[in-house]
Amino acid sequence: xxxxxxxxxxxxxxxxxxxxxxxxxxxxxxxxxxxxxxxxxxxxxxxxxxxxxxxxxxxxxxxxxxxxxxxxxxxxxxxxxxxxxxxxxxxxxxxxxxxxxxxxxxxxxxxxxxxxxxxxxxxxxxxxxxxxxxxxxxxxxxxxxxxxxxxxxxxxxxxxxxxxxxxxxxxxxxxxxxxxxxxxxxxxxxxxxxxxxxxxxxxxxxx
Numbered sequence: 780x781x782x783x784x785x786x787x788x789x790x791x792x793x794x795x796x797x798x799x800x801x802x803x804x805x806x807x808x809x810x811x812x813x814x815x816x817x818x819x820x821x822x823x824x825x826x827x828x829x830x831x832x833x834x835x836x837x838x839x840x841x842x843x844x845x846x847x848x849x850x851x852x853x854x855x856x857x858x859x860x861x862x863x864x865x866x867x868x869x870x871x872x873x874x875x876x877x878x879x880x881x882x883x884x885x886x887x888x889x890x891x892x893x894x895x896x897x898x899x900x901x902x903x904x905x906x907x908x909x910x911x912x913x914x915x916x917x918x919x920x921x922x923x924x925x926x927x928x929x930x931x932x933x934x935x936x937x938x939x940x941x942x943x944x945x946x947x948x949x950x951x952x953x954x955x956x957x958x959x960x961x962x963x964x965x966x967x968x969x970x971x972x973x974x975x976x977x978x979x980x981x982x983x984x985x986x
Contacts (some may be wrong), residue, residue, distance in 0.1 A: 787848065787869050787871045789891070802831060804848040812841040822974070834875065839863070846888070854911070868904030874911035874929065882918040885909070889923045910945060930960060930982070946984050 780936035781792035782908075790797075807829040816824045822841070825831050827847040844864035845851065851867050854875035860882045865871055869887035887904040891897045909915070913927055915936035926943030927933070933954055937958035940953040947956045966977065 780849070784904060785870070787903060787905050789903050791900050792902060793900065800849070801846050804845055807848065808843065808845055809842060814841060825901055831870075866904075868902075869923070870906045871908075872906070872915065875907045876912040877909055878914045880915060880917040880919070880935065883915045884918075884920045886920065887923050930984070932960070 780790045780792075781796040783790040783798065784792075784797060787978045792798075794830045806824055806863075809827045811822060811829060812838055814825070816901045822839075823833075826837065826839060829845065830851045830853060831849045832852040834853055834857065836856045837853055837858040838857075839853075841863045842862055843859065844862075846866050846868055848867065850869065851857065851865055851871045851873070852879065853873045856876045857873055857878070859879040860970075863879050863881070864885075866884070866886045866888045884909050887907050888902065889904065897933045903923075906986060907921055909921070909928040909960065910927055910929035910931065914932045915921070915927075916937070916948070918932055918936050919933050920937075921927070921939045925939050926942045927939065928943060928947075931943050932948045933939060933943070934948070934950030937950050937954040938952040939949070943954065943956065944951050946960045948958050948960060949956045951957075966980065968976075971977070
């Protein structure tokens with residue numbers, strides 16, 4: 780059943796291997812969420828033990844909730860604010876420099892609409908992929924099987940039910956693309972300190 784779960788096949792959760800992995804994640808998550816503001820080193824060590832991959836300079840503010848943890852891959856310089864939750868019955872990939880605001884939910888898990896199969900405790904999960912430098916606003920929900928492209932912004936409270944392309948702003952329930960990200964969104968140099976620069980050459984689609 781565990782193999783079926785991580786392969787996005789129908790599975791039943793009352794399985795010894797699944798229960799063991801869930802208990803492992805729950806215990807590490809409990810310890811992580813009990814850390815204080817001055818325990819950065821302890822938090823980093825617990826996070827590396829909890830998740831499948833953790834990049835450099837990752838900050839995840841507790842409380843943070845997962846189903847298993849080991850099916851989650853987090854890139855470099857990722858920031859997740861308070862109270863994010865990831866239901867990782869299937870793989871979840873989060874790209875470099877992505878930011879999740881408070882209360883974001885990434886939910887790979889789902890159940891059959893068929894009431895007979897659902898009543899027999901069959902369930903499933905589909906992977907979620909979040910690109911690089913994505914910003915998910917407060918209380919955004921991303922549903923199973925969704926991919927969000929690089930640099931995209933999703934407005935607070937949105938529910939993402941289908942894939943979103945790169946370099947767009949999307950809002951709503953269900954989330955819909957409302958516009959592209961363009962040169963008009965550039966932060967002018969006059970708003971930055973005199974010694975600060977922004978490298979737009981690194982973002983050719985926005986240059």
